[in-house]
Amino acid sequence: MFDNKYWQLIMSPFSLLYKWVMQFRNHLYNIEYKAIFQFETTVISVGNLSVGGTGKTPMVEYIIRFLLKNKLENKITTLSRGYGRNTKGFRMANEQDDANTLGDEPFQIYRKFRPAINVAVGEDRVLAIPSILYEQPENEVIILDDAFQHRSVKPNLSIVLSDYQHLFYKDYVLPSGRLRESRSGVSRADALVITKCPDNLSAEEMGNIRESASIYMRDKPIYFSGISYGNCYSPYMERPVKEKIAVVTGIAHPEPLLEFLKSKYKICKHFRFQDHHYLSSNEIQEIALFAQENQVDVLTTEKDWVKLINHSNFEASLKNHLFYVPMMVQFLDEEKSFQQLIEETLKEH
The missing domain is CATH 3.40.50 (Rossmann fold)
Known part of the structure; x- marks a missing residue:
């Protein structure tokens, strides 16, 4: 088995090629050679730079709960690709759906929050968003799950996540590392959340991470969150879990x-x-x-x-x-600032 440093060295030419391809793709969007669409409804994007789990679904659920507290019931739709589903194209979740037809994460959200919100899946967000607005004309907010690299839609608020154990500024582009694009791509985001942090993360370490991440984020806000686990649950049994x-x-x-x-x-x-x-x-x-x-x-x-x-x-x-x-996002600091960022986005649109 190769040591990680040797793997990075061997794969570096391929990473460089992949990086160039992604930079050229982003350049085409930046100069508006490729079309970018903006919609009348408020669009909030939750994404990341890396492959693998950074906690996008718990963050989407956190935003849903916050929006529901702000009296947006029946006016919210989540939209994702629906990874792993056995269906294709646009689909609005209904009672006949399951994890096979929607994908595991969209079905998890649908099962948890129905009927207070709508859940949709569709590979092409540009086509899916008008379909949502046609079926749900009262809709006010669309939350895009895993859409940071989906440049054809311009969100009103773009939130990027980075796993504490795999910080983006220490990582490398595929296949040497886990990044889908170069580290500088994070500058497109409006906010960065360092996820899955330990509960005892010190203020000093937060400061060090902020300093390193700010090289790419500049003066944009950086937040820290962890995971809070609830009591183990089954709707089929009332007894406690065995030891x-x-x-x-x-x-x-x-x-x-x-x-x-x-x-x-x-x-x-x-x-x-x-x-x-x-x-x-x-x-x-x-x-x-x-x-x-x-x-x-x-x-x-x-x-x-x-x-x-x-x-x-x-x-x-x-x-x-x-x-x-059950698991939920738990902010370690400046949670009110993060919530104000969402509120300001809603007011501005």
Whole structure:
């Protein structure tokens, strides 16, 4: 196995080529050779520079909750590509949909917030937004999930996330690193949020991160957030979770979740799958058999939960063993400033 530095060295020519391609693409948008569309409704974009989990869905849910508190019920729509779904084109979520037709994250949001908001998926945001406005003429806010590189739509507020464990200014462009474009691309954003920070992050370290990130963000605001985990939950059982558990994850970075669970339970096994993975019948049977033979409960993320409950084997094998762990964004400082940024965007439009 190559050391990370050797891998970066070997892949550097390919990264340089990829970087040039992305810079040229962005240049075409900057000089307006490629069309950029702006819409009458307020558009808030949540995205990142890197591949992998930076916490976009929890941030989208945070914004939804804040907007609902501001009396925007039935006037909000989330729009994402719907990664991993078995459908194509524009689709407005309805009661017949599940994780297969919408994608795991859009269905998670739909299941949690319906009917207070609308959820839509569509590969082409430029075509999807007019479709939303046609079907929902009272709509006032559209939240774009994972759209920072989707330059054809100009958002009114662009929020970029960077994982504390993989800070963008220490990373490299694909395939040497995780960045989808060069570090300087972050300057297009209106705000940067450093996500998944430890609860005890010191003011000194925040200052150091701000100083390094400000080279690219200039005088734009930089915020820090962590993850808050709720009590494990199942709508099918009222009993508490057993002391011994197995963990199932299909997310990019499960380490923070595992650390939280280790503080409360004894983890006997971790079934780890790649991000957005849909478990097969054989995989579900393996997990269920382990739970039965070892008399443990199975804990998973909410994103994985919404895929499992629609599986044909769920009722027979996992229903009486499976719990999910709710997670929410928790700002470490300047939360009111972040909320004011959203409020000002709504007022200006």
